[in-house]
Amino acid sequence: MPHDATPEARDWSRVAEALNPVGVSDDPVTVKKRSRDFFWYSPILNAELRRSFGDLVAHPKTREELAHCLAVAHAYDIPVTLRGGGTGNYGQAVPLHGGLIVETTAMNHILEIGEGFVRVEAGALMADINAALHPEGWEMTMFPSTQDIATVGGFVAGGSAGIGSVANGPLREPGNILQIKALSVEATPVEHVFDAENALQIHHAWGLNGAITEVTLRTVPTRDWVGCMVGFDDYADCYAAGYALASASPEQIARKLCSTVDARICDYFPRLDAHVPKGRHLLVSLVPREHLDAFETLMVRYGGTMHLAMDEAERQALKLPHVFEFAYNHTTLQVLKSDRSATYQQVGVPDPSDAARVEAMRIRQGEDVWPHHEFTRAGDVIYAADLPIVWFTSPERLAEINATYEADGFTVYDAHVHVIEGNHMQPDYRHLAWKKRMDPKGLLNPGKSRVWERVRHLSADEIEALGTQSDTKGDSNDTI
Ligand SMILES: Cc1cc2nc3c(=O)[nH]c(=O)nc-3n(C[C@H](O)[C@H](O)[C@H](O)COP(=O)(O)OP(=O)(O)OC[C@H]3O[C@@H](n4cnc5c(N)ncnc54)[C@H](O)[C@@H]3O)c2cc1C
Structure with a gap:
């Protein structure tokens, strides 16, 4: 196949022809829409990325068609x-250097449901996987609050944790991802298989080092989950109740969501007006029906009042969203629906058991930073991440907010940076070594790693030898 000299000289109709029989769109509106993700939550990323567009969208329906797209790109x-x-x-899915956008949503077959696992094509929607699992008595260990439109391939490549992670850990927890299959970008793309122990080579690499075709994930027995909202007068009590819930024995109180949300954020949840009084700090959770009494007793001990408890049928009858749509990054979305000047940040809490330190930070940050914490659990260790609403005024004020967190030992995983290494994280050289093996020309998602250009002249083994610092938790930016 002939090569074009420069991107500017490329004849996209010839590329579209070469992609045949794969369906393509070159309609400018479609190409523009498919060039965007939710980077606009960040005013900083919005300014940087909003003018980056691809040239052509391909819609492969099978892994053979996906392989053909990659061969043509090569x-x-x-x-x-x-x-x-x-x-x-x-902006993980924004084509910074233009080119071909490969949309996987037609590769959406659920291939196998077995004892404790599900094997699916990369473009399957998380909500569809859960819907297929439930009648068989299973559910996913975790899913993002965007489950209705997010794919499993996008979650494994770009996400990190979600609803279920307070019970089952983050995605990277050993045993949650059982297998990933991914294609290389070569003249003849090769499908590589990454088993559980090697899944982290591909997981959370933002599609830089292979095109995921298939994923096998651990599943857990499903339960009769009840969505709960508990109100508190003080955020410190609400947070302390969250920590207590996350630490409780799962035999006594199981939970697959444990979020605490500052009352100022909750006032932006009009859908709850008829059910939850205004001005309350909320603990949002999903608890199995048989543990509701123990859950309420624990909440009352911290000064909480149960305002809402609804199972799936009751939720549908009340025409309310899922409770997890008031958690994770959906909190930011709820606020953005009424005021586009809001944004957010991602902050690790140094000692999740220390509610007083969290409260002191809440007060120190002042009126333009409203906290919201997500609790997760890996083994016996509890983690808390703050996803505060930040009322954005300037990059300088955002830097000041970040510095205030960091001065007290809180870790900022900056949500306003479009490279995988974030601001000052350790690069994951395993990812880049596999990029060298799977994508020797560096065609996949260019511009998303600031380290790649420095190491691409090395061999894969030399890159790998540079270190695997990201074996430790949370080094590269984690989307939640
Ligand atoms: C309101 C809101 C709430 C959110 N809540 C959560 C949450 O609870 N937990 C969480 O982890 N994240 C969350 N996110 C982030 C995001 O929704 C998830 O990470 C989601 O799973 C991404 O899936 P997607 O299909 O939309 O991926 P995309 O946005 O399409 O892609 C994400 C990355 O994966 C790459 N990619 C996609 N498909 C493939 C493939 N087949 N092979 C290789 N690379 C691929 C893309 O190039 C991109 O780099 C949230 C975002 C929003 C806006």
Whole structure:
């Protein structure tokens, strides 16, 4: 196949022809829409990324068609950006260097449901997987609050944790991802299989080092979950109740969501007006029906009042959203629906058991930073992440907010940076070594790693030898 000299000289109709029989769209509105994700949550990323567009969208329906797309991209030296639902927050799916956008949503078959696992094609929607699992008595260990439009491939490549992680850990917890299959970008793309122990080579690499075709995930027995909202007068009590719930024995109080939300944020939840009084700090949870009494007793001990408890049938009858749509990054979305000047940040809490320190930070940050914490659990260790609403005024004020967190030992995983290494995280050289093996021309999602250009001249083994610092938790930016 002939090569084009420069991107500007590329004849996209010829590329579209070469992609045949794969369906393509070159309609400018479609190409523009498929070039965006939820980066606009960040005014900083919005300014940086809003003018980055691809040139052509391909819609493969099978892994053979996906392989054909990658072979054509390789032959023409075209940048390729994989795209699932496009719900990432940092512009992960934005084609910074233009080129081909490969949308995977037609590769959506659920291939196998077995004892404790599900095997699916990369473009399957998380909500569809859960819907297929439930009648068989299973559910996913975790899913993002965007489950209705997010794909499993996008979650494994771009996400990190979600509803279920307070019970089952983050995605990277050993045993949650059982297998990933991914194609290389070569003249003849090769499908590589990454088993559980090697899944982290591909997980959370933002589609930089292979096109995921298939994923096998651990599943857990499903339960009769009840969505609960508990109100508190003080945020410190609400947070302390959250920590107590996250630490409780799962035999006594199981839970697959444990979020605490500052009352100022909850006042932006009009859908709850008829059910939850205004001005209350809320603990949002999903608890199995048989543990509701123990849950309420624990909440009352911290000064909480149960305002809402609804199972799935009751939720549908009340015409309310899922409770997790008031958690994770959906809190930011709820606020943005009424005021576009809001944004958010991602902050690790140094000692999740220390409610007083969290409260002191809440007061120190002042009126333009409203906290919201997500609790997760890996083994016996509890983690708390703050996803505060930040009322954005300037990059300088945002930097000041970040510095205030960091001065007291809180870790800022900056949500306003579009490279995988974030501001000052350790690079994951395993990811880049596999990029060298799977994508030797560096065509996949170019511009998303600031370290790649420095190491691409090395061999894969030399890159790997640079270190695997990201074995430790949370080094590269984690989307939640
Ligand atoms: C309101 C809101 C709430 C959110 N809540 C959560 C949450 O609870 N937990 C969480 O982890 N995240 C959350 N996110 C982020 C995001 O929704 C999830 O990470 C989601 O799973 C991404 O899936 P997607 O299909 O939309 O991926 P996309 O946005 O399409 O892609 C994400 C990344 O994966 C790459 N990619 C996509 N498909 C493939 C493939 N087949 N092979 C290789 N690379 C691929 C893309 O190139 C991109 O780099 C939230 C975002 C929003 C806006």
